[in-house]
Amino acid sequence: MLLLQLGVLVAVIALGFALTAWRLGAGLEHRFQENALDVARSVAAQPGLADEVLARDTGAIQRRALAVQRTTGALFVVVTDDQGIRLAHPDPARIGEPVSTSPDAVLRGAEVANIERGTLGLSARGKVPLRDGTGRIVGEVSVGFDANDISAARWQLVRDTAAFLGVALLLGAGGSMLLVRLLRRRTFGLEPADLAELVREREAVLFGISDGVLALDDDDTVSAANAEASRLLGVPIEPGSALADLDLPAPLARAVADRSGTPTVTVVGDRVLVVTRREVERGGRRLGSVVTVLDRTEVERLTDELGAVRLMAQALRAQRHEFANRLHTLHGLLHTGDADDAADYVRALLDSPAVALADNSEAIASSTVRAYLGGQVARAAELGVQLTVSEASWVPQRLLAPVEVITVLGNLVTNAVEAAHASRVRPARVEVDLLSDGMDLVISVANTGDGLPQERLAGLFAGGVSSRGEDRGFGLAIARGTAESLGGSIEVTHAGGDGALTVFASRLPGVLEEAEVPA
Template identity: 35%
Template sequence: MARWVRGWSIAAKLFALQLAVIIVLAVIAVALIWADARADVERDAAAKSMAIAQTIANDPFVIEGVRSDDPTAVLQPYAVDVMREAGVDFVTIMAPDRTRFTHPDPSQIGRQFLGNIDPALAGEAFSETYTGTLGPSVRSVVPIEDASGEVVALVAAGITVSNTQVALGARIATVIAAAAVMIALGALGAWLLSRYLRRVTWGRGAEEMSRMFAYYEGVLHSIGEGLVLQDDRNRVVLANDRAAELLGLRKPTGRDAAPAALETLGLAPSVADVLARTGAVVDEIVITPTHVLVVDRDVIVSRARPGDARARRVGTVTTLRDHTRLQELTGELATMTTLSDALRSQAHEFANRLHTIIALIELGRPDEAVELASNELALSQALADRLLSAVEEPVLLALLLGKAAQAGERGIRFDVDLPERLAATGIDPRETITIVGNLIDNALDAAAATPSPAVDVSIGMRDGRLVVAVADSGPGPVAGARVFDLGVTSKPDAAGGASHGRGIGLALVRQSVARLGGDLRVEGSRFEVTLPLPAAAASGAAPALPGAADA
């Protein structure tokens, strides 16, 4: 039975419990009212019997009758008439020694009266409930006194308990009817409440919901993606551990946390903007000071039944995927691709020039062949020698060589201004690739659209900080400082309009600079980044000295 009840839904259990409580309360109320009503009826019966008994005791006819030679012959008809007219069940007139003169049952006349008469013999009238020859009854016994005050007889008038119950039943019927109405109304209210609970709990039982909650809690806090749940007012109801890490929130500590408004969480503006929306979001990239996030957002609605058009917005579920490392690897891959393309291009060019030199030798013109080879060697080695002698950071060196080759291939003048010696910076190579690589890529793209394309790169030290400045021959971004916002770009697409799927490079630059605690400024077409160096690298850094190499 207990196992069967355990399988009930919360709504069914609540309905059964409420109905049982209402019935128990109604039964208790009826019992109390019935007991009170019975006491009232018995008091009324005692008062009525007392009044009749006193009236009989004060009647001179009765006093004369008990002194006559045959009291029964005189008083029995009188007693029967009183019982009939007054509506009592018995009137017994007796001698002080309990011998009955009258009784509803003639066979009981002359026998002893059953019950207590001592107070009456002492001259005191009283009432009691006693079981006599007619069964349980409420009776009053009053002494009959002569003119001198002597007790010459006793009179007992009473109403049987069965008759009091008949009177009580008439009064209690209303109470029972009211209790039935109360039970019906309570059952209706419990049914309506259980129907509502059945709808909002989908008919699930308490044990099932408890298990589901435990499973969901485990899943929410163990998955690798961030998960943010919001209510219909866009307040954050739940953020799992991964979401708290990605958004810089305090990790959840309990199940009773109240919903938090977005403005109280200190979220990055880009994230707060997405979470403040009311609609769905699909694969939107959001950059915070520490992460590159891909955001998906679904709207949760509640329907009374499948297909119900009256859907109500309950809230949203937002998933956050961390693509920071992916973007870093993409940047590194782009740099390696640039180097590979530059080497392949140079190999192609060197093959053409080698064929030309061989042809000059075969034509008997060795001097011209030597001159061509020497010139090409000097042009190709000038930048490489300059970078190799000045830059001790291998990642930065490879990056500059690759971008120089890429600029040469695109016909863009590429100038690098370096000090005599640029010691290793100690900065994370991935951050270096993100910052310098994206700045130069944007400069090359901007310069390529100008009549005299040129890109100037300046790298040096200033007050123990690394300063990287990249300028191009273009007019500079129209958006100014907003060019670092995600999705903002001045690069046209093939149709001449705004580019789609672009505008992330400079946003990543700003993120990396912020992560390293640096500064970023833009003036026209010149972008300048200032980065603090780790303590060890800063102590060994040499002052910036001007120097240049061209490609």
């Protein structure tokens, strides 16, 4: 890069030097010609010279010419009559001879300035007509300056210009070296090819990954961001905008401002985001920071679904174990011949309730909901919590959005079961009420427990708010985000406590099939 800059600098200065020398030479020649004209005009304007020419007083004319020649340093001062015959000349032997160059143009009244070769060699000449008192042309005055003087002046100018340009070249080379050094310091020693490769790699990293990436400089100004970052953060991001001007939600703004490098989980709408901000340094110098945003929503949903499947498996294992125990008991009674006791045992089994909602009851048509609640009944029982479904529940339609419904219902039920289990209130109970309202599903989940303090109600649905340890408290936030994405809502209708139940209610619009109208 330095060699390229120096090469361009030398080429520009060389071209400039050549152009300047040419212009100076042309200007110098013109200046000498004008000087010769000025001297010739001053001689022609001397009083009495025209009379002396008419009188052909060559002695007086010669004295005038030599005096001017000595004063001005001219090569020659020549005066002629109207026929071009010399009346004054530096070489007295040439007086009375015709001039060596044509006087016709001057004798017609024109002034001539040029460079010509005469008897005294090459010179810059100025020729003017000599007029008498009436304005009649009576002769010519020719003044010439030696061309060697022009060459000497030209070379002097060239030397001065070359010295000036040489100094300029040295200053330019020094400036280029300082500029290259500064650029290398700013670019950490990278060459242009390296910088181009870095740009290509940056574009590949920013737009080739599924995570959101936001690059900030040391002043928290956005220097780069990919489209995924704008989508996940929910705001348009333009390079050059300040982080404080992005209008991020308060939890997300706190997560982005956290410079500890620890991943922070936050909820934005119906999304669960993992935000990490890491500082970038090189050689002990802070360059800025990089914020990565990972969407963990699908992972949370899959976790919920996996939890539901695990609950169902546990419930089925429990039923299998209980069924095997009952078969062994019945086999033993029959084997011992106690037919009456066996009949009583079978009668008692038929009268006992099965696992809730394990049948195909028309009260809740969705097998997905029945299976999930059946698994939750078994899990709640293991925790010492009685989970029941209200007898008033009535949902005869199937689900159009099973994932969203199970996400909301599952988080509400799980939260209620854990709250009832953690409380000292016994017996611990959770009651679920499901009702259809056209194509809307209304969910109500009530649980025993200590209730919700007033100070917790305001931030209850914010991500990460939980009284049961770290990395908890995202269930209600996910449930609300999911409900709101459907155009629905979740709210606490009763805070509970003092023997009252804590009640959460949710309305999910458009999640049920359209009810059939009886004919």
